[in-house]
Amino acid sequence: MDTLREVLEFYRERPDEVLELAWMHTELSLIALAIGTAIFVPLGILFARWTAGGSAAVGVVASLRVIPSIALIFLFYPLLGFGYQPALVALTILAGPPLILNTYAGMRQVDASVLEAARGVGMNPAQVFFKVHLPLALPVIIAGMRSASVEIFASATLASFIGVRTLGQYIVTGISLLDTTYLLAGGLLIVALVLSAEIILGGFERLVRVPAA
Template sequence: MLWNVLTWVGDHPGVFWQAASQHLALSAAALAAATAIALPLAVLLVRWPRASGLAIGLVNVLRTIPSLALLVILLPVLGTGFPPSLVALILYGLPTVLINAYAGLRGVDPDIIEAARGQGLSQRQITRRIEIPLALPVILAGIRTAAVQVVSAATLAAFIGGGGFGELITSGMGMLDIPQLLAGGLAVAALAFATEFAFGLCERLLRARIA
């Protein structure tokens, strides 16, 4: 069966690599945007504890919505294709990054912050030089988890024309083309594993460097 899958990929290299490029572009853009939104928001929530409970509660509610449901909800607003898929994946990855970043920043020892403040550092300098570096392992763990979630969920983008490996799976199911179906499924699994391994390696190297 594996030989049949490899044969199909060899016979359709353009289709496979187009799906791969779409899947990678969609996943990378969604993860980058989710991280860019979550990190500043986590810093703000640490500064305003009264708002943190409501914000964390809202993102926890967002985590309970299935990724396919997010795609369907955005469909009437943004239509089909890349944009609704990207927005849905951003919303899907945002909670994990935000919650980990918030927990990491809240876990910084207050005595270290007070010592830095006593040395004349501004709040911005404390955040940039002390809080974020100390919280970075926890933040990176959240990004790693979100990356695997986004890569996996990006498969569903095919249902609204977002492209990616999901199109190989849906086309394979529709045409009863088992090699094509397996090519898409195995590619997603391999990409998720590679993402987990790469981010896990970065996290371990970072922890070793800090220690």
């Protein structure tokens, strides 16, 4: 209980800094998620339509998942140096596998007879895609955004190791000072952000889910 009181005291002493770091953490994560979605969802759609090589490509992507995020962050250090840009690139790449894999699976699980019916009633290829195929894949794609956002929000912590101001700042300081209050103060907020992202995207997912019996 004492520790918790210390953490609350910690927040009360520097509310502006806490809010600023939480916001920068969120902003960095959301930008990475947005760029990742813009790149990897279309890529997943392409893989799903690519009959010859799609499943092989997706297999390669799945195997990339084993690269830990901390390795990714430091991998870009010699390439892009310190700071915001390499962190953003690393976080965006981190979103790749869950987005590609889910988009691919979501597009592929749509019933072939439904797509045939869509063509059969006279939809052109764009109408089949936007009115039927994509809406039916959307819940699975959003589930992919959900796991991507968990990875990004958690890993944005590591960006502080290459000099970006996020809630990871408190973790870095906590580790170097061996101060549990810092560690907890940062950790609790990061957990809160991850959970909110999860809950918000889960809400979207329910919204677009196909009604069942």
